[in-house]
Amino acid sequence: MIRADLVIVDAAQLLTMRGPAPRVGAQLRDLSIIEGGCLAVKDGLIVFVGTRDEFETQVATDQVDEVIDAGGQVVMPGFVDAHTHIPFAGSREHEFARRLSGATYQEIAREGGGIMSTVASTRAASDEDLLDTMLTRMDRMVLEGITTCEAKSGYGLTLDHELRLLRLLKQAGRQHPMGIVATFLGAHTVPAEYRDDRDAYLRLVIDEMIPAVTAGGLAEFCDVFCEKGVFTVSEARRVLTAGIKSGLRPRIHADQLTSFGGAELAAELSAASADHLDHAGDEGIKLMARAGVPAVLLPGASFCMMQRQYAPARKIIDLGVAPVVATDLNPGTCNVESMQLMVALACLNMGMTVEEAISAVTINAAVTIGRSSTTGSLEAGKAADILVLDIPNYLHLAYRPGANHVVVVIKEGDVVARDGRLTYEEDSSEACD
Numbered sequence: 445m446i447r448a449d450l451v452i453v454d455a456a457q458l459l460t461m462r463g464p465a466p467r468v469g470a471q472l473r474d475l476s477i478i479e480g481g482c483l484a485v486k487d488g489l490i491v492f493v494g495t496r497d498e499f500e501t502q503v504a505t506d507q508v509d510e511v512i513d514a515g516g517q518v519v520m521p522g523f524v525d526a527h528t529h530i531p532f533a534g535s536r537e538h539e540f541a542r543r544l545s546g547a548t549y550q551e552i553a554r555e556g557g558g559i560m561s562t563v564a565s566t567r568a569a570s571d572e573d574l575l576d577t578m579l580t581r582m583d584r585m586v587l588e589g590i591t592t593c594e595a596k597s598g599y600g601l602t603l604d605h606e607l608r609l610l611r612l613l614k615q616a617g618r619q620h621p622m623g624i625v626a627t628f629l630g631a632h633t634v635p636a637e638y639r640d641d642r643d644a645y646l647r648l649v650i651d652e653m654i655p656a657v658t659a660g661g662l663a664e665f666c667d668v669f670c671e672k673g674v675f676t677v678s679e680a681r682r683v684l685t686a687g688i689k690s691g692l693r694p695r696i697h698a699d700q701l702t703s704f705g706g707a708e709l710a711a712e713l714s715a716a717s718a719d720h721l722d723h724a725g726d727e728g729i730k731l732m733a734r735a736g737v738p739a740v741l742l743p744g745a746s747f748c749m750m751q752r753q754y755a756p757a758r759k760i761i762d763l764g765v766a767p768v769v770a771t772d773l774n775p776g777t778c779n780v781e782s783m784q785l786m787v788a789l790a791c792l793n794m795g796m797t798v799e800e801a802i803s804a805v806t807i808n809a810a811v812t813i814g815r816s817s818t819t820g821s822l823e824a825g826k827a828a829d830i831l832v833l834d835i836p837n838y839l840h841l842a843y844r845p846g847a848n849h850v851v852v853v854i855k856e857g858d859v860v861a862r863d864g865r866l867t868y869e870e871d872s873s874e875a876c877d
């Protein structure tokens with residue numbers, strides 16, 4: 445018999461997401477559902493997933509500490525948010541209000557606002573304050589069902605500040621139950637002090653920041669904001685190639701505001717992902733499909749930027765690219781912690797089916813950030829990163845947007861949130877590094 449310390453029984457739908465990873469094309473619509481499904485956890489790992497009958501005959505329940513009755517509810521893997529910018533201080537609601545009155549993101553950036561305004565508040569914040577705001581942000585993410593996220597630096601933009609943000613991210617990951625995968629985004633913009641010598645900034649990123657990031661083991665990925673007025677395709681290529689040589693896998697903010705060649709560059713470099721893609725053209729998408737580069741779609745950014753044009757998700761899926769959907773959580777273009785809202789936006793504004801969107805926020809997202817061996821699906825041997833949602837079937841995730849349907853969040857076997865409240869003690873024993 446299989447021994448367990450926590451079991452979940454009788455889920456109306458248990459979305460196991462077992463099967464191909466990443467999912468493409470028609471595979472995206474198969475959530476490998478077990479109706480009336482049960483699941484058992486031991487020492488943080490999933491040890492059993494199956495029907496009630498199989499559970500009865502295979503799982504020993506005498507040493508179980510907790511039985512969660514998921515009758516009438518949906519059980520699914522924790523959300524994997526594959527694109528966030530969580531290490532930042534301050535907020536930009538006044539810019540947001542200006543955009544509501546017609547100012548554009550690019551205009552605000554040219555005036556010294558935008559990313560540079562967050563860089564200023566982030567540089568000015570103490571380690572303690574930055575860590576605190578990050579942990580609070582992560583608390584909100586967990587309450588929304590996010591159990592693992594990718595997180596980028598990019599609001600430091602000096603050697604010391606970029607390294608500081610990545611160190612604080614690491615520390616937040618140690619203190620908080622949510623898993624973090626770090627990305628170095630020193631090429632987020634050319635900081636104001638280098639405006640007249642952008643090449644000097646690129647050399648700083650390539651010759652000093654990237655080697656220091658890898659020497660410190662501070663990130664797995666390297667990202668660039670490849671966009672008109674930010675970094676050109678050839679500049680992005682230089683940064684990402686240097687990252688690859690240092691062992692950082694490339695990902696790209698591509699074709700977010702204009703059609704700029706980011707998707708093509710992602711294909712050329714076999715990037716871990718190309719992200720945004722709101723203005724990506726057919727050719728770039730076809731090249732991504734051929735190179736097996738997943739597309740991280742960020743409908744929350746398009747929504748909060750009041751864009752009419754969302755990423756061409758249907759074309760992306762039909763051409764065989766693996767779609768991922770993420771929040772892009774950041775203070776400028778999408779200050780939203782809800783993956784559930786992203787699922788709804790993916791369906792309502794990008795034409796994805798609910799099944800495709802769920803594949804995109806679980807198993808496909810896990811593949812993109814290099815964590816599919818441990819999370820993204822409910823299978824024996826994987827970490828017990830599990831959600832219980834108070835909905836009778838998964839369609840309600842998109843059908844009832846704006847609500848937090850998550851009632852239980854389990855991270856590596858521990859219940860970390862229940863009924864909208866956190867249930868873990870933060871490990872604050874560590875002082876700032």
Ligand code: NIG
Binds near residue numbers: 777
């Ligand atoms: O993903 N596009 C670049 N970076 C962020 C926005 C950053 C900001 O405005 O602070 C994004 O949308």
Ligand code: FE
Binds near residue numbers: 529697774
């Ligand atoms: Fe982003």
